[in-house]
Amino acid sequence: MAQTVTTTKTLSLNDRLVAGVLALVLGSFLIFGVGLAHSAALHDTAHDTRHSLGFPCH
Amino acid sequence: MIVRHLLAAMVAGLMAGIIMTVVQQARVVPLILQAEEYEGAPASPGDAHQHGASLPSSSIGSLVAQFSPISPAMAHEHEGxxxxxxxxxxxxxxxxxxAxxxxxxxxxxxxxxxxxxLGAPVTAANGWIWGACGWLAVQFLPAMGLPPELPGFPAADLAARQGWWMATVLASAIGLGLIAFRRELPFRLLGLLVILAPHxxxxxxAPSIETAVPAVIASEFAVAAxxxxxVMWLSLGVILGYLNDRFEKAA
Incomplete structure (x- = not known):
């Protein structure tokens, strides 16, 4: 019992929300840059990654 | 503690990215290179003069084209x-x-x-399920509508495809979440409906189905991609779960 409590209680609800929102924003930013941004430099750099991960391209 | 969770994700992503690169070089990248040899060639011999006509000519299309990384001239240039x-x-x-x-x-x-x-930890034991759901939501379900494209494929307006792609990823994730986290049948049926909605x-x-890229390369590429x-998603989920478990023990 004590163990199940520690796994869920290591982060308080507040910390969990802060970490979750932070990860959501940072993750979306990275995915937008690598997969969706229309910048020519980003497109050319991530070209093969975009094609192989099925991002709409060209 | 917050930093630890973000760090675990970034390390898992780093490792999954390296694994992805190795796997990609085996099949996906050679097929992209092969397709690029046909990119810009007319789909059929009589088609050459019509090629420009198939480009989006609407005002939205030309507006998007200004922001598009691929200018028509660039798209038609030969490799090298x-x-x-x-x-x-x-x-x-x-x-x-x-990348x-x-x-x-x-x-x-x-x-x-x-x-x-959601308060549902990723662990070494359930990491593969998270990875499989990520693959379903981000790769497989969107690919049902927009299959992995090779350079040289005819395709609809880029912004329209990106919009549909993002909506489908979001709907698939919500639908899978409803099915995975709710036991009640109505919620699970709702999840299924949300998954099906974008389809x-x-x-x-695509404006046409004509392309100079051979069909065999295209179908090999779709499966390889x-x-x-x-492989990337499963390793991402399992590695993230493993790191979370390790950090949990250390804490």
Whole structure:
């Protein structure tokens, strides 16, 4: 019992929300840059990654 | 503690990106290179003069074209003549490795975000399920409408496809979440409906199905792309779970 409590209680609800929102924003930013941004430099750099991960391209 | 969770996601993404790069080089990248040899060639001999006519001519299309990374001139240039804008002048393998690592990190952060917000930890034991659901939501389900494209494929307006793609990823994630986290039948049926909705709406159709890229290369590529993405997602989920378990024990 004590163990199940520690796994869920290591982060308080507040910390969990802060970490979750932070990860959501940072993750979306990275995915937008690598997969969706229309910048020519980003497109050319991530070209093969975009094609192989099925991002709409060209 | 917050930093620890973000760090676990970034390390898992880094490793998944490296694994992805190795898997990609086996099949996906050679097929892209092969397809690029046909890119810009007319789909059929009599088609050459019509090629420009198939480009989007609407005002929205031309507006989007201004922001599009591929100018018509660039898209029609032959391989080797293409002017490259790769960041830092990296070679192709290094830039792809970098992009894969960033993509892996981004996906891992999004998985971590969902796990934190839902209060459902990713562990070494359930990591593969998170990875499989990520693959379904981001790769397989969107691919039902917009199959993995090779250079040289005819395709609908880029902004329209990106819009449908993002909506489908979001709907698939919500639908899978409803099915995975709710026991009640009505919620699970709702989840299924949410998953199906973008497909009922329909992906933006390609303006033509003519392409100079051979069909065999295209079908080999579709399977190779989805397969290598599955390897990336499964390793991402399992590694993230393993790191979470390790950090949990250390704490």
């Amino acid at each position: 003549e293409e002017e490259s804008n790769v960041l830092f002048g990296l070679d192709r393998l290094t830039s792809t490795l970098g 894969n690592i960033v993509a892996g990190g981004g996906f891992a952060l999004l998985v971590a975000a969902l796990s934190l917000l 009922v709406w329909g992906a933006p159709p 989805l397969g290598s993405a599955l």
